Amino acid sequence: MTPLEVLGRVFGFPAFRGLQEQAVDRVMAGEDTLVLMPTGGGKSVCYQIPALCRPGMGLVVSPLIALMDDQVAALRQLGVNAAALHSELDVDEASRIRAELGAGQIDILYVSPERLLSPGTLDRLSRLAISVIAIDEAHCISAWGHEFRPEYRALESLSQHFPDVPRIALTATADPRTRDDILTALAMRHAAVLSASFHRPNLIISARPKGGETKQVADALSRHKDEACIVYCGSRIRTERLAASLRERGWPACAFHAGLSPIEKRAALLRFRSGEPIVMVATIAFGMGIDRPDVRAVIHVDMPSSPEAYYQQIGRAGRDGLPSDVLLLYGGEDMTRARYWLDQSGAPDSEKRVMRSRLEAMIALTETTSCRTRALLACFGETLHEPCGHCDNCRSPVPTFDGTRAARMLLSAIYRTGQRFGALYVIGILRGKISDAATRNGHDRLSVWGIGKDQSENFWRGVLRQLIARGALLMGNEHGGLMLNEQVARPILRGEEEVRLREDAVQAQTGNARGAQGGSVAEDLSQDARARFDALRQWRRDEAREQEIPPYVIFHDATLRDIALECPGTLAELGRIKGVGGSKLERYGTPVLKTLDGLHSAA
Incomplete structure (x- = not known):
C-alpha cells in the first residue's frame, strides 16, 4: 500500500x-x-x-x-x-x-x-x-x-x-x-x-504570582473534576506535602518522584495509565513516556529552569487536541534562588552562559504583559504575527501603572539596610513594622522607615518580584539576602528610567487561572450527546480493564466525542469517523454500535 x-x-x-x-x-x-x-x-x-x-x-x-x-x-x-x-x-x-x-x-x-x-x-x-x-x-x-x-x-x-x-x-x-x-x-x-509551528491553540497558558499555593492549585483543579491532571513541583518533599494536602481536600492525588521505590512508582504509573481520573503531583521524574492524551491540566508550583523544559512539561496537556489548562505559579524567591544556584554551579562558563540566558527567558515569560504564547514561541525562534487570543494576557489584557516611585523606594530600602536581608525584612522596613531585628539593627531610624506603609505587603511583594524579573535585584547569599544589580538598578534609583508594573501582580492573586477555558471535555455537548459520550467511556474503561491496557489506546476521548456527536447507526458510518481504522472497526465496531443502541432502547 x-x-x-x-x-x-x-x-x-x-x-x-x-x-x-x-x-x-x-x-x-x-x-x-x-x-x-x-x-x-x-x-x-x-x-x-x-x-x-x-x-x-x-x-x-x-x-x-x-x-x-x-x-x-x-x-x-x-x-x-x-x-x-x-x-x-x-x-x-x-x-x-x-x-x-x-x-x-x-x-x-x-x-x-x-x-x-x-x-x-x-x-x-x-x-x-x-x-x-x-x-x-x-x-x-x-x-x-x-x-x-x-x-x-x-x-x-x-x-x-x-x-x-x-x-x-x-x-x-x-x-x-x-x-x-x-x-x-x-x-x-x-x-x-x-x-512545524510549536503553537498549540488548545492550550490555555496562564501564569500568576504565588499566594496560597495549595488553594491556588485546588481552585485550578476545580474545573477538571473526574479528569486527569499533573501538578509539577520542584522537590520531592513538596510533591508529598502537596499531594497529602490535596487528598485532605478530597482530590485523588498521588505523589511521584525519583525517591520512591520501584514498586511505588510502578503502582502510581499503573493508576495513571489505567485511565483513572487522578492528579499526579510530581517532580520532573514524571516526564518522558507520559503518553496519556486526555490530561486536562498541567500546573507548575515551581518555575522550570528554561522555556524548553517548560514547553516539554506543558506538552503533556491536551495531546488529543481538546482544550486544556496550563498554569504556572511563580515567585521572586524562585527567581533569586535559581539565579544564585546557577552562579554557584561548577559548570563551565560557556555552559553557564547558555543556562543563564534560558533562565532569564523563563523569568521574562512569567512577567510579560503581552501575549504569553507569542513570548514562549519566540524562545524557539518562531514568530507569531498576531496575539494568540487564548492565553491569559490575551483574554484579559493586563493593566499597568507607573511604578517608578515604588521601585525607587524598594531599591533604596535594600541599599540602606546593607543589601543582606530578605524580602520580608525589607518590606517590614518600608511599612514601618516594629520588630526586634529592626530595632537591634537600628533600621527603625533610617529615612526609608515606614515610607511605604500606605501600601499592603502584597503590593510590595509584587513590586519586589517584578524588579527581580527585570534583573535589578539578585540573591546575595544562600539565605535569601537581596542585593542590587547596580547596572540595572542605578538608572532606576536616579530616576533616569521609568518602571511600568503589572497591576495584577501587585495584588493578592488566588483562584482559577485568569481566562482559563479548558473545563470538561464534554461540557459543551448536548444532554443526549453527553449521555452517549459517558456510555462510550464506560464501555472503553471495561474493555481496557479486560485487556489490561490503557483505555486511550482503544480510542482517544476526541474520537469518542466525535462518535457521540455523529451517533453512527452502521459500521460504514462509524468507519468514516476520524481515528477509527480498519482493525479497530473490525474489533470494536459492533460493541460501539450496541452501546449506542442500548441508550436508544433505554430512552
Missing part, C-alpha cells in the same frame, strides 16, 4: 497533517530527517508509516519502557505486529520476540539505546532488513538538552552499522542550539530539518 492508503486503512485518518506527508516522503526516499513537531502533532506517524511501507522492519530507539509499551499496545490495536525489547520483559515474552525477529514477523521494534547498543542486540539486528531507524525524544541526545542521556551520544555509530537505512530523529522541543547538537551527535549534518 502507499503511505496514504496505510494512513487511511490502518490509522483511520483521511489525510496527513502539517509536515507529516513531507517527513514521510523524505524517509520513503531514503533520506535522513530531523522532525521538530509539538506534542500531539503526530510525530509517530512520520516513522510508523514508512516502516510499514518500506521493505524490512522499522527500528525505533525510545528512552523509556512506559513509552515503548504504550506505543506497542496502540500499534497492536491497529493490527500492526509491534514489539519492544527492554529489561522488564519476562523470559517467555523475550523468547517469543527473538523468534519473531528471526522469522521476520515483526513490523516495528522498539528498543532502548542501552539495549540497542549492546553487542548481542546490535549483531542480531544488523543481519535483518531494516526499513527505517527512528530516534524518538531526540533532545535526549543533546548535552544542552533538558533530558540529557549520555547513552544517546553513541547512536552516531548507527550510520556505520546500517549505512543504507534512512534515519529520522524526532522531538517536540529543541531550540536552535539543541537542534545543531542533535544533528552533530547523530552524524546527520546533511539531514533536512522539518520544523
